[in-house]
Structures are given as C-alpha cells and as structure tokens.
Amino acid sequence: MGIGLAVADTLPAAEPAAQARNPIIWADVPDMCMVRVGDTYYMASTTMHLSPGLPIMKSRDLVNWEMASYAYATLADNDALNLQNGRNAYGAGSWAPSIRFHKGRFYASTFANTSGRTHIYHTLDPDKGPWEEISFRPSLHDHTLFFDDDGRTYMIYGVGNLRLVELKEDLTGLKPDGINQVIITNAISVAGATAGLAGEGSQLWKINGKYYLFNIIWPRGGMRMVIIHRADKITGPWEGRVALQDKGVAQGGLIDTPKGDWYAYLFRDYGAVGRIPYLVPVKWVDGWPVLGVDGKVPDTLPLPPSRGLIPGIVASDEFDRKPGDRPLPLVWQWNHNPDNRFWSVTARPGFLRLTTGRVDKDFLQARNSLTQRTLGPECSGSVAVDVSGMKDGDCAGLALLQRNYGLVGVKQEGGTRHLVMVSVQNGPPTEAARVPLQQNTVHLKAECDFNNRRDVAWFYYSLDGKTWTRIGSELKMTYTLPHFMGYRFALFNYATQEPGGHVDFDYFRISDRMTEPR
Structure with missing residues (x-):
C-alpha cells in the first residue's frame, strides 16, 4: 500500500x-x-x-x-x-x-x-x-x-x-x-x-x-x-x-x-x-x-464525463425500506464489525435506530458507527435525529471520522440534553461548544472543504431543519497514518454510563456542495 x-x-x-x-x-x-x-x-x-x-x-x-x-x-x-x-x-x-x-x-x-x-x-x-x-x-x-x-x-x-x-x-x-x-x-x-x-x-x-x-x-x-x-x-x-x-x-x-x-x-x-x-x-x-x-x-x-459520485459511490438515505430492499444500501459501511443486535431499520419504519449495547469511553471506541466517504472538492452531510430515547451519559450525532475527528451531537447528563461540538486536534477530545437542547428532534450538519487541500470542516445544528447555526470551532482535518483513511461521515450513538438508550436517525443527506456561510 x-x-x-x-x-x-x-x-x-x-x-x-x-x-x-x-x-x-x-x-x-x-x-x-x-x-x-x-x-x-x-x-x-x-x-x-x-x-x-x-x-x-x-x-x-x-x-x-x-x-x-x-x-x-x-x-x-x-x-x-x-x-x-x-x-x-x-x-x-x-x-x-x-x-x-x-x-x-x-x-x-x-x-x-x-x-x-x-x-x-x-x-x-x-x-x-x-x-x-x-x-x-x-x-x-x-x-x-x-x-x-x-x-x-x-x-x-x-x-x-x-x-x-x-x-x-x-x-x-x-x-x-x-x-x-x-x-x-x-x-x-x-x-x-x-x-x-x-x-x-x-x-x-x-x-x-x-x-x-x-x-x-x-x-x-x-x-x-x-x-x-x-x-x-x-x-x-x-x-x-x-x-x-x-x-x-x-x-x-x-x-x-x-x-x-x-x-x-x-x-x-x-x-x-x-x-x-x-x-x-x-x-x-x-x-x-x-x-x-x-x-x-x-x-x-478522452472518456465520457463524470456524472458525479452521488449516488454511485456515496448516497443520501431516507431509511425508508420497501419489501425486498437491502437493510442498508451498499454505500454504507460500519466502523469495524457491527453488533447486529443493536441497530435496526425496522424497529421504527423510516428510521435507522442505533441502540447502545455497552459502555464506551469515547467516539473512536464506540461500536456501530455507520459511515460513508466524504468527497471532494467539497461536500456536506446532514442528519435529523430523534434523541428522546437517550439515557444519561449517552452521546449521539454526526461525526467526521479520522483520528483527529470532529463531531456535532447531543449529550444527555442529569436528565438534560445539550448540543455539543467536539474535536480532536493532535490531543485529547475537546468540547468546543455546548448549547442547551429543549426538544426531541434536532438536525445536524457537517461541511468539508477539500479545495486546494484546505482540509477544513465546520459543524451546524438546526431546530427546524431550515435555519442552520454554526457550532464550535473549525476542524482542521488531517490524514493520519494511524487511521490510514480519508475522512468519513459517521452516524453514531454510544453510552458512557449504562447501555440501552437509543436514537432514531430520520435521514442522511449528502451533497457535493457546501451550503452554509462561514
């Protein structure tokens, strides 16, 4: 290699x-x-x-x-x-x-x-x-x-x-x-x-x-x-x-x-x-x-032009499944081997349910994170997630996966929930922002700029799916040999106190354009 x-x-x-x-x-x-x-x-x-x-x-x-x-x-x-x-x-x-x-x-x-x-x-x-x-x-x-x-x-x-x-x-x-x-x-x-x-x-x-x-x-x-x-x-x-x-x-x-x-x-x-x-x-x-x-x-x-990488290499997913459909389209891959007991697209039709099956210390060790490639020269990925089934200590949301990862998600502590942005920049994970969350469903977005190797990303949240607010710091994305892989979008849910909580992702939508002002 x-x-x-x-x-x-x-x-x-x-x-x-x-x-x-x-x-x-x-x-x-x-x-x-x-x-x-x-x-x-x-x-x-x-x-x-x-x-x-x-x-x-x-x-x-x-x-x-x-x-x-x-x-x-x-x-x-x-x-x-x-x-x-x-x-x-x-x-x-x-x-x-x-x-x-x-x-x-x-x-x-x-x-x-x-x-x-x-x-x-x-x-x-x-x-x-x-x-x-x-x-x-x-x-x-x-x-x-x-x-x-x-x-x-x-x-x-x-x-x-x-x-x-x-x-x-x-x-x-x-x-x-x-x-x-x-x-x-x-x-x-x-x-x-x-x-x-x-x-x-x-x-x-x-x-x-x-x-x-x-x-x-x-x-x-x-x-x-x-x-x-x-x-x-x-x-x-x-x-x-x-x-x-x-x-x-x-x-x-x-x-x-x-x-x-x-x-x-x-x-x-x-x-x-x-x-x-x-x-x-x-x-x-x-x-x-x-x-x-x-x-x-x-x-x-001297070959036909590209029609773009969507939906051949990456694709949006509304998680609606008809009889005979694959549970997950081929564009999806799990981060490491999944534990199939703890994910479902049938428990709540039209949603991907991720249930915590154990306690983990951080995002990189969490099982059942579902991923797709990012793409250049720029891209955007967004999700809507229902967090009403979370337990204290749970963290769920949308990440950009590599060793120096970034994520926007929801943490529940003491019965209250907060939106958080967490990043790793050659050190331990750092919580760069925290915003109180008073509702059960939230929209999350990550946007990546690979133009001229800028290799930066930003994270956003929306309470209505229409108006987006930037959260936290800019992520400087770095290709590290310990991970040996380009950044990937990742849908995740992990527990830090007790297993059994769940979240329901309503959609994942990917675009080959960034849409939010910075």
Missing part, C-alpha cells in the same frame, strides 16, 4: 466538461485493482477496518462507478475488528486487493495482518454473489493473484524483494513443491535509489506473451512513482524501468477498453479526503507500456 504525504500542488478546478477529468473519483478509493469482462469494468479497493469490506465497484466507461457488492461481510471475529477489550483495527484490517476473472468466475483476494491470513473470495456473479471464502496462512503483503495460461496459479508479494509463490490448485495455500523464490531484488534500484519505500503494491499481467509487473516505489527525499518490470518467463529474468513520476500519482496497473485503448489506473495521496483514483493514458512502444502524456498525468481524458 502506497503511503505518505501528497505532493504540494493543486488539482484543476472541478467544472463541467465534455470529457472526463482527473481525478476520476475524488474520494478515498485506494489500492485499486481492475478487470474488464466484456464491456464492464470491475474494481476492487481497500477499506481496511470497515465492514462489510473489500468493495467491488463496476463501470461501463472507467469514469462513472457504482457499488456492486462486497467480498465479505466481516473479515474475521477478533477483539481488534470488534472494537473490544480496548483494541481496534484502525489503519489495519484488509489491504491492497487483487481482482481477477478466470474461467467464468470472479476472484477477489486480499491479506490482513489483523487476521494473519491471505483471503481469497470467489463468485460467479459479482453483483448478486454469494462470495465464498478461501483463506490460508501466511498473510502475503500486497500480493497480486495470477492465473497463468498453463493452469498454474501464483502470487507475487512483498516489499523491495518481490517473491513469487505458487498456490495449490484449490487455492487453499502454498503448493508444497511449487515455485517459491525471490524474482526481483531491491526493486527500488531501477530508480537509482537505495532508500525509501522499496517497492510494493504488486500487480501482474501477461500481454502478448510477456509478463508485466507494476509496483510503487518512493525514494527517500523524492516522490511516489510507478515502476514496471517485464519478463518472458514468470520466474525471470526481469528487466525494469521507471514508468511514471508526476504529482505522486502511483500504485495500480493496466486496463484496456473494448476498442483497444489502454490506461493505467493509479491513485494519489490528496490530504484529508484520502487517496483518490486517476487514469493515465498508455501507449505501447517497443513492447513497453508508456504512461502519461509526455510523461505527465493529464487533467482531461
């Missing part, structure tokens, strides 16, 4: 255009891997500690994506993933997936130090599922799953020294007498460097009889860049070169269109909104994929 700070330049202004613009998704969709089946593209991405996980998205044009499914409901059942006994999986969980289509079946694989295993999920239908799981030890870091023409199956994984291993025919583990060897030593050396992120994020293809391996490196003092190795045999020898060094856009691989055009899909660290996907045109020269336009990442692409 590529990590690090973004390069200090700005994105072009987001404006309507007759063609696609980079980034193609201005939201946290890191470690992408793509496959095309006919005229449909499928993309897998990292979501780490969130559940369900290993999201599968689909598109007909490489630009406009929608959620298709998740490969798993929960990665594993342990204290870290369940937010139990003081443990958590922030910045951990599953990373850097690989997605393949082989003999009519889809495969999505990932690895997790949190489970200690390599996980392979497979299905005949990535939209409807079900996804079935195979897993084995050890956990193979940033691997690429590869089905070769001769019927053998491999993974290449590791950092710096990249290792090729052969899998059993049923994919249940490493083949005892199979290939198991380092095929590329010190991958960063192709850039003439000796220190830094030495080469990871492996993705492998076989094109016209040759093998092509993509990796990311980050030389110390330099920027993230793409390297490519190629070989006539999977065991080598491999020759490598730097393929792209621009704006820190790196880590990903190759995809072709039905018309025969080629692109590299890559991502860029872009501050608090997260790691955002780019497409880079590819031409083939002397058997090598040549990335970019004159070596640069273009602002525009």
Whole structure:
C-alpha cells in the first residue's frame, strides 16, 4: 500500500466538461485493482477496518462507478475488528486487493495482518454473489493473484524483494513443491535509489506473451512513482524501468477498453479526503507500456464525463425500506464489525435506530458507527435525529471520522440534553461548544472543504431543519497514518454510563456542495 504525504500542488478546478477529468473519483478509493469482462469494468479497493469490506465497484466507461457488492461481510471475529477489550483495527484490517476473472468466475483476494491470513473470495456473479471464502496462512503483503495460461496459479508479494509463490490448485495455500523464490531484488534500484519505500503494491499481467509487473516505489527525499518490470518467463529474468513520476500519482496497473485503448489506473495521496483514483493514458512502444502524456498525468481524458459520485459511490438515505430492499444500501459501511443486535431499520419504519449495547469511553471506541466517504472538492452531510430515547451519559450525532475527528451531537447528563461540538486536534477530545437542547428532534450538519487541500470542516445544528447555526470551532482535518483513511461521515450513538438508550436517525443527506456561510 502506497503511503505518505501528497505532493504540494493543486488539482484543476472541478467544472463541467465534455470529457472526463482527473481525478476520476475524488474520494478515498485506494489500492485499486481492475478487470474488464466484456464491456464492464470491475474494481476492487481497500477499506481496511470497515465492514462489510473489500468493495467491488463496476463501470461501463472507467469514469462513472457504482457499488456492486462486497467480498465479505466481516473479515474475521477478533477483539481488534470488534472494537473490544480496548483494541481496534484502525489503519489495519484488509489491504491492497487483487481482482481477477478466470474461467467464468470472479476472484477477489486480499491479506490482513489483523487476521494473519491471505483471503481469497470467489463468485460467479459479482453483483448478486454469494462470495465464498478461501483463506490460508501466511498473510502475503500486497500480493497480486495470477492465473497463468498453463493452469498454474501464483502470487507475487512483498516489499523491495518481490517473491513469487505458487498456490495449490484449490487455492487453499502454498503448493508444497511449487515455485517459491525471490524474482526481483531491491526493486527500488531501477530508480537509482537505495532508500525509501522499496517497492510494493504488486500487480501482474501477461500481454502478448510477456509478463508485466507494476509496483510503487518512493525514494527517500523524492516522490511516489510507478515502476514496471517485464519478463518472458514468470520466474525471470526481469528487466525494469521507471514508468511514471508526476504529482505522486502511483500504485495500480493496466486496463484496456473494448476498442483497444489502454490506461493505467493509479491513485494519489490528496490530504484529508484520502487517496483518490486517476487514469493515465498508455501507449505501447517497443513492447513497453508508456504512461502519461509526455510523461505527465493529464487533467482531461478522452472518456465520457463524470456524472458525479452521488449516488454511485456515496448516497443520501431516507431509511425508508420497501419489501425486498437491502437493510442498508451498499454505500454504507460500519466502523469495524457491527453488533447486529443493536441497530435496526425496522424497529421504527423510516428510521435507522442505533441502540447502545455497552459502555464506551469515547467516539473512536464506540461500536456501530455507520459511515460513508466524504468527497471532494467539497461536500456536506446532514442528519435529523430523534434523541428522546437517550439515557444519561449517552452521546449521539454526526461525526467526521479520522483520528483527529470532529463531531456535532447531543449529550444527555442529569436528565438534560445539550448540543455539543467536539474535536480532536493532535490531543485529547475537546468540547468546543455546548448549547442547551429543549426538544426531541434536532438536525445536524457537517461541511468539508477539500479545495486546494484546505482540509477544513465546520459543524451546524438546526431546530427546524431550515435555519442552520454554526457550532464550535473549525476542524482542521488531517490524514493520519494511524487511521490510514480519508475522512468519513459517521452516524453514531454510544453510552458512557449504562447501555440501552437509543436514537432514531430520520435521514442522511449528502451533497457535493457546501451550503452554509462561514
């Protein structure tokens, strides 16, 4: 997984255009891997500690994506993933997936130090599922799953020294007498460097009889860049070169269109909104994929324009459910594994009910916080919540989730309720404002400005859903490696004294615009 700070330049202004613009998704969709089946593209991405996980998205044009499914409901059942006994999986969980289509079946694989295993999920239908799981030890870091023409199956994984291993025919583990060897030593050396992120994020293809391996490196003092190795045999020898060094856009691989055009899909660290996907045109020269336009990442692409990320990647939800509807649309993910006993969309039809099932010390340790991505260049998320079922010590509302989080919510203490704004800015949580609340239903809003990496947010409340009042201080949003994730909207309710209280969310509404004056 590529990590690090973004390069200090700005994105072009987001404006309507007759063609696609980079980034193609201005939201946290890191470690992408793509496959095309006919005229449909499928993309897998990292979501780490969130559940369900290993999201599968689909598109007909490489630009406009929608959620298709998740490969798993929960990665594993342990204290870290369940937010139990003081443990958590922030910045951990599953990373850097690989997605393949082989003999009519889809495969999505990932690895997790949190489970200690390599996980392979497979299905005949990535939209409807079900996804079935195979897993084995050890956990193979940033691997690429590869089905070769001769019927053998491999993974290449590791950092710096990249290792090729052969899998059993049923994919249940490493083949005892199979290939198991380092095929590329010190991958960063192709850039003439000796220190830094030495080469990871492996993705492998076989094109016209040759093998092509993509990796990311980050030389110390330099920027993230793409390297490519190629070989006539999977065991080598491999020759490598730097393929792209621009704006820190790196880590990903190759995809072709039905018309025969080629692109590299890559991502860029872009501050608090997260790691955002780019497409880079590819031409083939002397058997090598040549990335970019004159070596640069273009602002525009000869592809259809984006219709926006709503409702494909994020979406509003009135929590109205008809018979046969999913309990939660695919845009939602829980912060860590949920406890399904304590949430419902049927206890009060038209509402999401969150009930406290235990006592927690703070928001980051609270279970059953329901999340969606934020999006750039700016966005707004709002909720209405009925707090009449709260107990003393409860806190519920709307948050922007990262280690340095901010929230606007309702606290009940001594039978009275207050609206509060709480933020974390490289220290303990601080209550920046407190306003008495005399009614049962309140509207809450958070607005985010990612323009030119301002990375600031503001919080609001309304007593009637029409007139909004800013509350508390400006939140300076910071992408921190302990969480390793862009900021997400989060609906939450937790108890600090006794469990059993509940709140009912009437809606969550998201917009790609900020609406309130500051």
